[in-house]
Amino acid sequence: MSERRPVAPNDLKAFWMPYTANRQFKSAPRMLVAAEGMHYTTADGRQILDGTAGLWCCNAGHKRPKIVKAIQQQAEELDYAPAFQMGHPKAFELANRLTELAPAPFEHAFFTNSGSEAVETALKIALAYHRAKGEGQRFRLVGRERGYHGVNFGGISVGGIVPNRRMFGTLLTGVDHLRHTHLPEQNAFTRGQPEHGAELADELERIAQLHGPETIAAVIVEPMAGSTGVLLPPKGYLQRLREICDRHGILLIFDEVITGFGRLGAPFAADYFDVMPDMIVCAKGLTNGVIPMGAVLATAAIHDAFMTGPEHMIELFHGYTYSGNPIASAAGLATLETYADEGLLTRGAEIGSYWEDALHGLRGLPHVVDIRNMGLIGAVELAPIAGAPTQRAFSAFLKAYEKGILIRTTGDIIAMSPPLIIDKDQIDQLVGTLAEVLQEID
Known part of the structure; x- marks a missing residue:
């Protein structure tokens, strides 16, 4: 039998991550260690506003007592x-x-x-x-x-x-x-x-x-x-x-x-x-x-x-x-x-118009070629970089994380689906930060 090599407690090699650019991630990990309400906490103690309900799934937010x-x-x-x-x-x-x-x-x-x-x-x-x-x-x-x-x-x-x-x-x-x-x-x-x-x-x-x-x-x-x-x-x-x-x-x-x-x-x-x-x-x-x-x-x-x-x-x-x-x-x-x-199953109808107006306020910013929304979901489609599809949106994802918001990208589309508990100030923060990101990326 071959001997197992010692593994350091923080060794990232063993986990083959799903739907992830594994080499990029493991060169600069983005580690979440706690969550509550609308926010994640990173390994370095920063608060990240969850703009994706985890992975379209944490509709009631995080760490709900019941x-x-x-x-x-x-x-x-x-x-x-x-x-x-x-x-x-x-x-x-x-x-x-x-x-x-x-x-x-x-x-x-x-x-x-x-x-x-x-x-x-x-x-x-x-x-x-x-x-x-x-x-x-x-x-x-x-x-x-x-x-x-x-x-x-x-x-x-x-x-x-x-x-x-x-x-x-x-x-x-x-x-x-x-x-x-x-x-x-x-x-x-x-x-x-x-x-x-x-x-x-x-x-x-x-x-x-x-x-x-x-x-x-x-x-x-x-x-x-x-x-x-x-x-x-x-x-x-x-x-x-x-x-x-x-x-x-x-x-x-x-x-x-x-x-x-x-x-x-x-x-x-x-x-x-x-x-x-x-x-x-x-x-x-x-x-x-x-x-x-x-x-x-x-x-x-x-x-x-x-x-x-x-x-x-x-x-x-x-x-x-x-x-x-x-x-x-x-x-x-x-x-x-x-x-x-x-009343979360109908809250998207109540706050949806505010969400819609905020999202469509991004129209005219650099690289934005389309915006789509319904309920508490939205997409901002970006013009791709010639010869480098998906790179522009992925750069936006990384910069957004640095600025304290979590978004999701698919191709050159930024998708957002925040927990249904999001309030208007948090919508302003999420969309406002994304606006900064769009003006900073190439």
Whole structure:
């Protein structure tokens, strides 16, 4: 056996970081050691205003008392219970609370450990549903260009962000993609939903006729695409997708991992846009990002299609060791209570106009070619440096961190999605500091 080399307590080599420029980070680490409310604390004691709700997930801010207490108490009472053929009360309670919060058609929740797993679950349920209905010829899945649906094989197959796909071979077969909805030449600097582009949904009709609509199991889209840089659905677009799906018996899945739990000023984007899919995928804000957890919300029609045959038989051969984990369930319950206590699921609607005005005040600053917003989410798109794509936005990210704000970049787009507890002074600080950054970068 080879001898292990001694590792210093602060050695950064072993951790292969996700979605990170590892060499750059480890040459100049940005280490967060504590968090509370709207702020992170760095290893050198600085306060960083959180402009991204962690990673789109800490919707109620950080170190929330009810959530902390719930996790502590649950760990002491019941740390783990088997997820197969056994249960514990809080998983059932959370499922009830979640379906009460969701729009009326959704009566069942299947728990996972992340948004990526929830996407895989929804895709598998869609395929299995059609088989249960005697339509096993429906095997095709349709995603969208620039869509992000996590990092498992199903998710990157229906997803449409090129760097997420190009390294991993052929992925799933039988997958097609709609065009994305980003039309900057017509919709630049739009406040809220763009006016132009509803006809892009008709691409689904073309795909259906190409392959045969009877072969398509499901379409999955983010109602508002987040990780690709905040791409907003044009007015009427989601309604047209729903109509085409209904016409051809295709299931419609909303990936609400980002938009769920108040990000747009309503509990779910399905509420906000008044368009009901057949399944909703959620995660992130479900536990305020504190404990990994995701869920698939399904209608009674989908759930009940599986509830046939002998009662002792497993209806769906799918699940995870940690589905409905006790500590995650406790965190989820406390998170939903926190949202309810403080009215956070609709706060984005209340403060959204102030957020919108502040963001669009950046128009005209150096390098800014577009600004987009909805609810408490926004994007500032920058002109790329010729021959060095992503460099300008990454430079803005580094300088913003130095100045005490946390933003997120994707390509040459700066995306912001602050905790729903943000106040007007903090919006001024976040956007004002970003304005300084934009005037200082090359």
